[in-house]
Amino acid sequence: MFENNFTKQLVLIGGGHANVQVLRKLCMNTVKGLHTILISENFEATYSGMTPGYIHKDFSKEEISIDLQRLCFNAGATFIRDKVVKIETNYQKLELQNLPSIHYDLLSINTGSISNTKGIKIENSSKCFFVKPISLLVKNLSEIDQIIKKKKSKIAIIGGGVASYELAFSLSRRHKNNLEISIVGKNILNEKNLNKKTKKHIKKISNHLGIKELLGEVISISETHLTLKNGDTFKCDLSLLSSGADIENWLSNSNLNKDKNGFISVDNNLLSTNDKSVFVTGDACSIENNFRPKSGVMAVRQGEVLKENIFLKLTGKSLVKFKPQKNWLYLVGTYENYALLNYFFLSFHGRWCWKLKKWIDRGFINKFKFTNHMSMTKKNLELEKSKDVKMYCQGCGSKVSKNTLVNFLNEENSNPDLLDASIINTNSSNILQSIDHIKLFTSLNPYDFGVISYLHSQNDILSSGGSVQTISVSQALPFSEGIIEKFYMEYFMKGIKSESIKDDSVIVSGHSYQSKEPGITITMNGVFEKQISKNQGQEDDLIYLSKPLGTGYLLAAYFNNSDFLSSIDFQNLLEWLKKGNSKASEISKSFKSNITTDISGFGLASHLSDICKSSKLSAEIKLNEEIMINKNIRILENFKSTGFDNNYSSSVNKILISDSNKLKNILYDPQTNGPLLLSIHKKDQVEFEKKFQLELGFSPILIGKFKKSGDKLINVID
Numbered sequence: 001m002f003e004n005n006f007t008k009q010l011v012l013i014g015g016g017h018a019n020v021q022v023l024r025k026l027c028m029n030t031v032k033g034l035h036t037i038l039i040s041e042n043f044e045a046t047y048s049g050m051t052p053g054y055i056h057k058d059f060s061k062e063e064i065s066i067d068l069q070r071l072c073f074n075a076g077a078t079f080i081r082d083k084v085v086k087i088e089t090n091y092q093k094l095e096l097q098n099l100p101s102i103h104y105d106l107l108s109i110n111t112g113s114i115s116n117t118k119g120i121k122i123e124n125s126s127k128c129f130f131v132k133p134i135s136l137l138v139k140n141l142s143e144i145d146q147i148i149k150k151k152k153s154k155i156a157i158i159g160g161g162v163a164s165y166e167l168a169f170s171l172s173r174r175h176k177n178n179l180e181i182s183i184v185g186k187n188i189l190n191e192k193n194l195n196k197k198t199k200k201h202i203k204k205i206s207n208h209l210g211i212k213e214l215l216g217e218v219i220s221i222s223e224t225h226l227t228l229k230n231g232d233t234f235k236c237d238l239s240l241l242s243s244g245a246d247i248e249n250w251l252s253n254s255n256l257n258k259d260k261n262g263f264i265s266v267d268n269n270l271l272s273t274n275d276k277s278v279f280v281t282g283d284a285c286s287i288e289n290n291f292r293p294k295s296g297v298m299a300v301r302q303g304e305v306l307k308e309n310i311f312l313k314l315t316g317k318s319l320v321k322f323k324p325q326k327n328w329l330y331l332v333g334t335y336e337n338y339a340l341l342n343y344f345f346l347s348f349h350g351r352w353c354w355k356l357k358k359w360i361d362r363g364f365i366n367k368f369k370f371t372n373h374m375s376m377t378k379k380n381l382e383l384e385k386s387k388d389v390k391m392y393c394q395g396c397g398s399k400v401s402k403n404t405l406v407n408f409l410n411e412e413n414s415n416p417d418l419l420d421a422s423i424i425n426t427n428s429s430n431i432l433q434s435i436d437h438i439k440l441f442t443s444l445n446p447y448d449f450g451v452i453s454y455l456h457s458q459n460d461i462l463s464s465g466g467s468v469q470t471i472s473v474s475q476a477l478p479f480s481e482g483i484i485e486k487f488y489m490e491y492f493m494k495g496i497k498s499e500s501i502k503d504d505s506v507i508v509s510g511h512s513y514q515s516k517e518p519g520i521t522i523t524m525n526g527v528f529e530k531q532i533s534k535n536q537g538q539e540d541d542l543i544y545l546s547k548p549l550g551t552g553y554l555l556a557a558y559f560n561n562s563d564f565l566s567s568i569d570f571q572n573l574l575e576w577l578k579k580g581n582s583k584a585s586e587i588s589k590s591f592k593s594n595i596t597t598d599i600s601g602f603g604l605a606s607h608l609s610d611i612c613k614s615s616k617l618s619a620e621i622k623l624n625e626e627i628m629i630n631k632n633i634r635i636l637e638n639f640k641s642t643g644f645d646n647n648y649s650s651s652v653n654k655i656l657i658s659d660s661n662k663l664k665n666i667l668y669d670p671q672t673n674g675p676l677l678l679s680i681h682k683k684d685q686v687e688f689e690k691k692f693q694l695e696l697g698f699s700p701i702l703i704g705k706f707k708k709s710g711d712k713l714i715n716v717i718d
């Protein structure tokens with residue numbers, strides 16, 4: 001990813017059915033000079049075609065989802081998990097809900113739609129769920145289940161289109177008919193592509209499942225009932241709004257042209273009709289003079305054109321036209337292993353239709369499953385005028401541009417004068433200093449990386465019993481220009497700053513340069529009252545870890561596309577990577593802990609044996625699943641970080657462990673922002689654990705105790 005000089009920034013908003021195809025193209029092609037960012041409010045994209053199947057439990061959540069972080073990793077793109085809340089087309093700028101704004105050279109919006117609530121008053125107390133965006137419906141499903149489980153519920157699906165019926169069929173099967181469903185709509189099944197026979201089939205299946213129909217326009221939804229325009233009321237325990245599509249305010253408030261229904265107007269190249277740096281696809285757009293109902297099928301088809309047009313546009317070539325079909329194949333799941341097929345005048349209901357549906361849907365979603373593809377051969381495409389990294393100077397010439405730096409500092413207002421050095425005032429004569437460096441993982445949000453790099457460095461100060469006072473940062477940014485250089489600098493620094501604020505530590509100096517190996521080096525200064533050194537371990541003191549281990553091999557497994565790790569596993573890993581140790585350090589100090597060290601790249605075995613050696617003791621420890629971030633032992637057995645072998649060879653002789661111990665590899669796993677290893681006096685065990693749990697919300701991990709020096713520095717008992 002970082003091999004080339006980035007000159008253009010492509011930003012994709014939303015992991016919809018079209019944008020994921022752009023990323024897939026990037027999995028097979030490297031576009032020299034192009035930096036791509038995906039901003040998505042979810043880690044996963046939900047595939048609409050399989051969602052009804054998920055509701056009636058034919059597929060698991062994983063089967064219907066695309067892991068966007070992994071897709072970005074394989075595409076060499078950066079994944080930012082956040083929600084876009086404003087678009088300023090004049091400045092080619094996007095405002096995000098939580099993170100700093102991002103500029104684009106070319107933008108692709110594929111953010112789907114929300115349920116249309118126009119003309120419907122929804123009371124706060126109502127149990128009303130929106131079926132769009134479809135990811136929200138999936139998220140809310142367990143809450144819907146809880147309501148339904150309480151009693152034989154009355155459900156109203158407000159809509160009347162084919163999606164309402166498919167939803168009704170799948171809910172009916174999910175709850176084994178233990179609910180009363182009514183479809184309430186001002187029009188029932190009036191999609192013009194549905195032929196008469198299909199409509200008859202749908203009605204027959206509905207009848208058979210006891211699904212009722214009610215013709216009427218809903219104008220308000222309360223906790224207990226719906227009110228129709230003609231004044232009638234309809235009792236229900238919960239309602240699902242499947243009443244058509246709308247777009248969110250941030251998009252409708254933009255300067256982009258809209259059609260009469262409020263959707264973004266695009267030409268037949270899928271470019272906004274008034275801004276040729278913005279592509280819009282899927283539910284969010286309407287093609288000028290070519291209205292089509294919103295559907296996942298349409299978004300997929302548009303993706304096939306979008307993935308070509310983006311690269312044609314970037315290279316200044318003529319674009320391909322999207323020709324929307326007038327009619328397309330409908331496949332609607334009905335009973336178990338049955339589907340209904342509608343195509344022009346054809347209509348079939350049978351098992352083979354379900355098989356066909358599964359085959360088509362799996363064919364699409366499997367294109368985005370990378371599991372067990374260790375590496376991909378990529379073709380090279382090139383943007384016009386992209387520069388080669390070879391042209392860049394080494395030495396001091398690899399610095400970032402002065403403009404980027406000064407603009408950033410001015411915005412931050414922390415050190416606008418670019419002083420050569422800073423004066424540090426401290427009352428303490430006990431000063432600690434440390435330096436650490438970590439390299440950026442491909443696809444990781446650079447803001448999160450800034451957070452992780454700060455915490456990783458902070459561990460050095462904490463393990464000496466100190467607190468951070470000042471820091472100096474050296475950032476290696478990828479070779480890049482303008483808005484891309486700015487993006488990395490801002491995201492790295494703001495990530496670092498978000499943690500330094502918590503410590504009240506000051507960023508006193510910095511350096512930035514460009515490199516093929518982006519990363520962050522942090523020098524930290526800290527002060528301490530009582531220094532903790534490695535030779536103070538005491539016999540019988542208990543040994544704890546402040547959090548679990550496993551960042552090395554888990555990152556290796558995830559980025560080697562192992563199917564042992566899902567998107568949820570990665571999210572869990574990221575949570576631990578972003579968890580700091582300062583609170584744990586404070587608590588251990590309050591219990592007069594003699595020993596604190598951090599488990600870093602050398603792994604647990606190395607750090608613990610160093611302490612034992614300096615303290616002239618041995619450690620007796622027991623390894624159990626609690627010690628692991630991810631409890632799946634198969635991952636540990638099958639994956640190793642590149643640092644593992646060195647760690648193993650330098651520590652293996654110091655340890656007594658049975659060969660059959662399934663967790664033995666965890667001893668040598670290198671950690672990024674790993675846990676602190678703490679010693680606590682035995683008498684304080686209960687109080688320490690209680691305080692830790694109370695203040696941190698999870699338990700410290702007791703791994704063993706120190707004992708008299710023996711043959712080996714560490715004995716692992718089974």
Ligand SMILES: Cc1cc2nc3c(=O)[nH]c(=O)nc-3n(C[C@H](O)[C@H](O)[C@H](O)COP(=O)(O)OP(=O)(O)OC[C@H]3O[C@@H](n4cnc5c(N)ncnc54)[C@H](O)[C@@H]3O)c2cc1C
Pocket residue numbers: 013014015016017018039040041042044045046048049050051052082083084085110111112113131132133134135163164166167242281282283284294295296297298299
């Ligand atoms: C019950 C039901 C069943 C359906 N079944 C089918 C079917 O079988 N076949 C079919 O063709 N269609 C079906 N549809 C229609 C289909 O769901 C939509 O038409 C389709 O999902 C739209 O795709 P899209 O690519 O536009 O966006 P989506 O697939 O909705 O993706 C949009 C993405 O953008 C993200 N996003 C949104 N806003 C932001 C933001 N501000 N910042 C960052 N990210 C954002 C969302 O989280 C989401 O991941 C069904 C709909 C429903 C309600």
